[in-house]
Amino acid sequence: MSSIQTIIVSGGTHGNELTGIKLLEKWSKHPELYTNRCPTAHVELVHTNIAASRLCRRYADQDLNRSFSETLLSFVGDPENYEMRRAKELNAKFGPKGPKTRTDLILDVHNTEAKMGFCLIISAHDPFTMRASAELVHEFPDTHIYYQPEERSMSPYFGTLAKADICLEVGPQSHGTIHADLFEQAERIVIRYLELAQEWNRGLLQQKKKKSVDVYTQYKDIDYPRDEAGEINAMIHPYWQDRDYSALNPGDPLFRTFDGESLPYKGTRKVWPIFINEAAYYEKKIAMSLTLKTREEW
Ligand SMILES: [Zn+2]
Structure with a gap:
């Protein structure tokens, strides 16, 4: 990606994963916390699965974060199915999924009950997300890179509506609960991604020396x-x-x-x-x- 014009910070893609939901609540009340981190891009907060968040459940009718493959997005489906409808809405507003998408970068915040610390999930060999994530692994403790080489058009994750994305998995945290230490570091990591996007747009991050990192690739x-x-x-x-x-x-x-x-x-x-x-x-x-x-x- 040459420059990053539009960024979405999203949470609540799973309605019982509270770190992202609470981060959006906090930032929407205090926009100054994020708006000046990357002034060269338009940064938007998106609460993806509102119905499931009200229920404090992963999803209402089906897993929203398994609903964004091109096949599912083009499938007419059941209009009563909330997530199927919501996936199409999000695709119409922030996509359309594929090379013509209007969103350059999605940072989608999730939680896991597994002891994974801060897992930076990358789904494309995108130069910005790779470079920025390598910097973050060296800046923050307990941070790992997980690469999912799945073909992007068939990948079902919300982040794949954008040209590139990072899914930040934070854990261990029981679903429906929140841990202060995990929340605070997750917030710092999302802020750093925004700052690094700013460095990228100014051509500075590209000039930094590459860093040696462990990469865990889906097998x-x-x-x-x-x-x-x-x-x-x-x-x-x-x-x-x-x-x-x-x-x-x-x-x-x-x-x-x-x-x-x-x-x-x-x-x-x-x-x-x-x-x-x-x-x-x-x-x-x-x-x-x-x-x-x-x-x-x-
Ligand atoms: Zn999740």
Whole structure:
């Protein structure tokens, strides 16, 4: 991206993830907190899933953050389905998804119950989001980069309405609750992204030396072990609870049955799990996402 003209800071894409919702409430009352961070761009606050936020639930009818693939956006669908309607509204106002979108950058704030700290999720090999995220990893503790190489037109996330996006996952925090320390650092990270967008528009960030960072690239999601009826019959192994970003080798214990038997990881290559035991992913049949870790200059 050569210059960043329009930026959306969004929250409440999942209605029970309070860090982003409270950040928007705070900033909409005090616009001076964000408006002068990137004066070369128009910065807009967007509360994405208003109905789910009122319910303090992830979604009302379907997961809004799985509703933005080109296929779903062009699908006529059920007009009674709130998120399907809302996704089309957001696409009409801030997209349309694809090369003609009117939004350059989306910073979408989420929470996870997994112990992932501050996870900067990047979904495109975009020079600004890569460069800025590498700076942030060196500025803030407990910050990691997670790259999702999924084809952008088929990616279902709200952020993919823009040319580039960062999904900031903040955790561990139980859904429907809020932690002060996580809120404060998340706010500082979003402010830094805005400041770095300003540096980018002035050509300064491009001149800084690239930084060496660990990049966790999506490899595959895995489900819990299940019985013939499809019920979960093992839990995350106690070793793995709260060990996101640690190395998992083939044969290592990964799950534990209710009888206390350890079940090994059956994969054939070393991986680095994240989103371990995320509450919202039980319904998606995801026990964790496996990533591959590389050291890169960004
Ligand atoms: Zn979320």
